[in-house]
Amino acid sequence: MIAFTIKRLLQTVPTLLLVAVMVFTMIRLVPGDPAVVLVGDINDPVILEEVRAQMGLDESMVEQFRLWFVKVIDGDLGVSLMNGEEVLPALLQRFAVTAQVVLLSMMFAVAIALPTGLLAASRHGSATDTGIVFLLVLSLSIPSFWAGILLMLVFGVKLGWLPTIGYVSVVENVAAGIQYLILPVIALLLGEMATVTRMMRSTMLEVLGFDYITHARAKGLKESTVLWRHAFPNAFAPTLTVLGLILASLLGGAAVIETVFTLPGLGRFLVDGIYARDYPVVQGALLLVAFIYVIANLVVDLLYPIFDPRVRL
Amino acid sequence: MSNQDKPLLDVRDLTVAFGAGESESQPVRSVSLSLGRSEVLGVVGESGSGKTMISKSIMRLLPSGGRIASGSVWLDGTDLTTLDAESIRRVRGARIGMIFQEPMMSLNPAMRIGEQMVEAFVADRRLTPAQRQTAMLEMLERVRMPDPDACLRAYPHEFSGGMRQRIMLATALLMRPELLIADEPTTALDVLIQKDVLDLMIELVRDLGTSVMLISHDLGLVARYADRVCVMCDGKVVETGDVATILSSPSEQYTKELLQSLPARDRGRQSTDEIDTNKPVMKVIDLHVEFGRRRLLPWLKSRIVRAVDGVDFSLRRGETLAVVGESGSGKTTLGRALLRLVETTAGSVEFDGDEISSRSARQLRNLRSRMQIVYQDPFSSLDPRMRVEQIVAEGLRLSSLTGADRANRVRETLHDVGLSPEMARRYPHELSGGQRQRVSIARAIAMRPDVIVTDEAVSALDVTVQARVLTLLQTLQERYGFSYLFITHDIGVVDQVADRVLVMYRGRVVESGNKAEVLDTPRHPYTCRLLEAVPRLEKTTDGGFRHSNMRFDPPPPPDGYLHDENFLDINANAGVLVHVTETHQVAYTEAGERAASLG
Numbered sequence: 001m002i003a004f005t006i007k008r009l010l011q012t013v014p015t016l017l018l019v020a021v022m023v024f025t026m027i028r029l030v031p032g033d034p035a036v037v038l039v040g041d042i043n044d045p046v047i048l049e050e051v052r053a054q055m056g057l058d059e060s061m062v063e064q065f066r067l068w069f070v071k072v073i074d075g076d077l078g079v080s081l082m083n084g085e086e087v088l089p090a091l092l093q094r095f096a097v098t099a100q101v102v103l104l105s106m107m108f109a110v111a112i113a114l115p116t117g118l119l120a121a122s123r124h125g126s127a128t129d130t131g132i133v134f135l136l137v138l139s140l141s142i143p144s145f146w147a148g149i150l151l152m153l154v155f156g157v158k159l160g161w162l163p164t165i166g167y168v169s170v171v172e173n174v175a176a177g178i179q180y181l182i183l184p185v186i187a188l189l190l191g192e193m194a195t196v197t198r199m200m201r202s203t204m205l206e207v208l209g210f211d212y213i214t215h216a217r218a219k220g221l222k223e224s225t226v227l228w229r230h231a232f233p234n235a236f237a238p239t240l241t242v243l244g245l246i247l248a249s250l251l252g253g254a255a256v257i258e259t260v261f262t263l264p265g266l267g268r269f270l271v272d273g274i275y276a277r278d279y280p281v282v283q284g285a286l287l288l289v290a291f292i293y294v295i296a297n298l299v300v301d302l303l304y305p306i307f308d309p310r311v312r313l
Numbered sequence: 314m315s316n317q318d319k320p321l322l323d324v325r326d327l328t329v330a331f332g333a334g335e336s337e338s339q340p341v342r343s344v345s346l347s348l349g350r351s352e353v354l355g356v357v358g359e360s361g362s363g364k365t366m367i368s369k370s371i372m373r374l375l376p377s378g379g380r381i382a383s384g385s386v387w388l389d390g391t392d393l394t395t396l397d398a399e400s401i402r403r404v405r406g407a408r409i410g411m412i413f414q415e416p417m418m419s420l421n422p423a424m425r426i427g428e429q430m431v432e433a434f435v436a437d438r439r440l441t442p443a444q445r446q447t448a449m450l451e452m453l454e455r456v457r458m459p460d461p462d463a464c465l466r467a468y469p470h471e472f473s474g475g476m477r478q479r480i481m482l483a484t485a486l487l488m489r490p491e492l493l494i495a496d497e498p499t500t501a502l503d504v505l506i507q508k509d510v511l512d513l514m515i516e517l518v519r520d521l522g523t524s525v526m527l528i529s530h531d532l533g534l535v536a537r538y539a540d541r542v543c544v545m546c547d548g549k550v551v552e553t554g555d556v557a558t559i560l561s562s563p564s565e566q567y568t569k570e571l572l573q574s575l576p577a578r579d580r581g582r583q584s585t586d587e588i589d590t591n592k593p594v595m596k597v598i599d600l601h602v603e604f605g606r607r608r609l610l611p612w613l614k615s616r617i618v619r620a621v622d623g624v625d626f627s628l629r630r631g632e633t634l635a636v637v638g639e640s641g642s643g644k645t646t647l648g649r650a651l652l653r654l655v656e657t658t659a660g661s662v663e664f665d666g667d668e669i670s671s672r673s674a675r676q677l678r679n680l681r682s683r684m685q686i687v688y689q690d691p692f693s694s695l696d697p698r699m700r701v702e703q704i705v706a707e708g709l710r711l712s713s714l715t716g717a718d719r720a721n722r723v724r725e726t727l728h729d730v731g732l733s734p735e736m737a738r739r740y741p742h743e744l745s746g747g748q749r750q751r752v753s754i755a756r757a758i759a760m761r762p763d764v765i766v767t768d769e770a771v772s773a774l775d776v777t778v779q780a781r782v783l784t785l786l787q788t789l790q791e792r793y794g795f796s797y798l799f800i801t802h803d804i805g806v807v808d809q810v811a812d813r814v815l816v817m818y819r820g821r822v823v824e825s826g827n828k829a830e831v832l833d834t835p836r837h838p839y840t841c842r843l844l845e846a847v848p849r850l851e852k853t854t855d856g857g858f859r860h861s862n863m864r865f866d867p868p869p870p871p872d873g874y875l876h877d878e879n880f881l882d883i884n885a886n887a888g889v890l891v892h893v894t895e896t897h898q899v900a901y902t903e904a905g906e907r908a909a910s911l912g
Contacts, residue, residue, distance in 0.1 A: 124377065125377065211418040211419040212418060212419050212420055212421040215411070215413060217372075220403060220404070220435050221406075221435055222435075307423060308422065
């Protein structure tokens with residue numbers, strides 16, 4: 001297992017390297033020049049050239065990459081072209097906000113989805129099952145930004161129970177922080193919950209058809225024991241893979257939800273960076289996202305043998 | 314005790330129904346059967362006969378949608394059909410144990426053996442954990458699991474099919490149930506292991522006084538182990554009675570048919586004289602097929618499996634050469650290697666005088682139409698999106714036939730395999746298993762090949778269907794002169810169709826010869842064990858059948874050789890093939906070598 005972890009971590013090196021090269025070249029292929037954005041309305045080629053030189057944009061692409069890359073290896077992602085902010089601390093700060101929202105919503109989504117999927121599968125074809133499937137389709141069809149806006153309207157504007165937009169760090173003010181998190185978490189949760197429930201329901205249906213389930217029943221076990229002890233772990237293993245993918249993609253930036261609720265998260269940071277052609281920010285953010293993907297999948301792979309002992313690392 | 318006279322299990326007038334109204338189906342109709350104490354009752358029937366549904370309704374574990382429409386199931390004076398969910402749960406496991414067919418699927422892959430076994434005590438709270446542990450170890454000991462302690466801590470995937478089935482048996486018998494339902498307990502296992510497991514099961518239940526309901530499609534197997542037999546067809550009991558009586562003088566037409574369908578020698582061909590021995594259509598010399606990776610880096614282990622390990626044989630025109638072996642013997646790989654469906658590692662395959670093992674894929678294409686294969690599973694070997702006529706005609710695209718000729722050939726071929734012309738427009742899912750296998754055969758013979766490899770082509774079929782398909786294959790051979798390489802694990806089938814037999818074990822040939830030589834006077838210890846393990850029915854003079862327990866004592870080996878007794882040992886040197894007659898070859902150990910290895 002340790003050997004596996006080390007091997008997988010070593011495998012991430014070429015992945016991240018490739019991402020670095022691609023991100024670096026792609027962002028430069030996008031039309032637009034950060035210097036122009038920064039200089040703005042001042043229509044003076046001399047100033048523009050000066051700014052470009054300051055930013056290091058007058059060097060060749062290869063040279064630019066070399067300079068950037070040497071620093072990245074040192075753990076220095078450079079400074080934002082827009083406001084001179086250190087990119088790495090800024091990214092981590094933004095990531096913390098995204099992680100709070102995403103992890104919370106994921107936790108609740110899983111807590112609701114697993115029993116719901118189990119229930120639907122164990123009563124396959126009944127009214128309960130049909131009802132659950134209907135709700136699943138419904139919540140899958142609602143885009144999260146629309147759910148977010150609706151939630152804001154109802155709970156923020158009409159009822160006035162919760163703040164609509166903005167963000168307060170939980171570290172600074174626990175009560176207010178939580179209040180600001182509730183709506184985005186719920187908006188994000190709906191889709192995740194539906195995906196996980198659907199996955200759980202279908203794998204559970206498959207597992208319930210296997211002989212070892214009938215065997216468990218033939219031993220005289222209670223139905224709840226059969227479901228939770230025998231069926232659940234076997235059905236959960238494939239679901240875990242899906243969980244890892246959703247988690248990774250959301251952690252990489254829940255840009256839409258962050259925009260709706262004006263949360264200072266990673267996704268929004270990235271989007272702003274792209275608009276401003278803020279090369280160091282975009283490059284750093286995408287590297288971080290790739291890293292998150294790799295780590296999330298590694299964690300899933302490491303957890304897998306707990307649920308399926310046939311898988312050996 | 315009058316209680317002892319009454320049957321333990323009494324199924325009365327049981328009807329099982331699925332669906333309702335128009336779409337209602339009844340897989341079990343008015344079935345009555347009874348099972349005495351310490352009795353072994355065999356329930357025999359083909360697929361769809363409802364035999365499994367009976368066992369599931371006794372346990373009240375019918376799949377969703379199924380229900381007991383009428384009738385009753387009495388277990389020692391209690392009607393199980395009227396019990397509430399809680400009470401039936403107390404019967405399961407504690408009073409009725411169950412073993413399933415697929416040992417690979419009937420143990421939970423995510424739980425340790427110990428965790429699964431201990432659940433059997435759910436109904437019995439009296440025992441302390443330590444006592445439970447002792448009971449489990451004792452039971453594992455009794456089913457002869459090596460190292461029961463380690464077994465409890467292991468996961469199911471760490472065991473072979475036979476070992477898992479022993480674990481299942483131990484689990485089911487842990488609570489000393491009065492009744493054990495064994496539903497095709499060994500169908501998925503190799504013959505030798507099947508015999509081990511069933512011998513063990515019968516020994517144990519005799520010891521514990523457990524009654525057994527042994528459900529199987531295999532009449533020979535039931536005859537060997539059961540006291541009484543109940544023959545089922547189409548959801549109904551056709552005939553019940555004493556095993557010997559049913560075999561020797563069946564009273565119902567269906568039972569007679571079933572018995573007649575069993576593969577038997579006297580319906581097969583006896584002579585091989587007419588076959589031209591001079592011109593083999595296919596000649597295989599020292600063929601090796603290896604799978605797996607050689608080590609890439611010096612410190613890694615190489616994982617090479619020698620699936621076929623130095624096989625020589627020739628296949629003559631118009632003959633049927635049966636390749637017999639257990640799973641893992643390399644027989645399937647051998648068949649595929651002949652057609653170059655897997656790459657050979659070494660050795661040569663000559664087809665009609667041409668060396669083909671080194672041909673390029675392009676050069677092979679023309680030869681391919683002269684060598685065809687029929688697979689085991691008629692469900693996955695036909696493209697579900699193609700109509701029967703398209704499936705049969707596909708290979709003809711390579712030929713020089715015109716469109717009209719092709720259509721004629723398809724019609725003719727379908728007629729040859731006994732399918733009516735309207736079948737041509739059907740899709741595979743609209744056909745039965747037997748019909749699909751006929752389509753597979755039609756696909757193979759449409760191009761009039763020289764050689765047809767049949768890889769367990771009749772193994773998935775019911776006995777009566779199997780008998781018809783075997784007859785068809787023989788008729789086609791007589792008409793078109795195909796050579797068959799007939800790969801099978803079923804000795805009965807070999808007996809019926811083969812001219813010559815090749816016995817394989819772990820990638821090597823251990824014995825080969827004419828059918829009579831190999832099957833009647835086997836000389837290799839493996840062949841002997843294999844033949845002894847197969848439950849066989851033989852015809853009696855008055856037209857009935859009886860179960861025969863065969864014993865084979867191989868004649869002494871030729872001078873300078875010893876019996877290849879340590880063939881089971883993977884590390885032992887392979888025996889050398891010695892001609893004991895002109896046609897009969899047997900693997901022996903060289904005497905000098907044994908002495909050398911011992912010294």
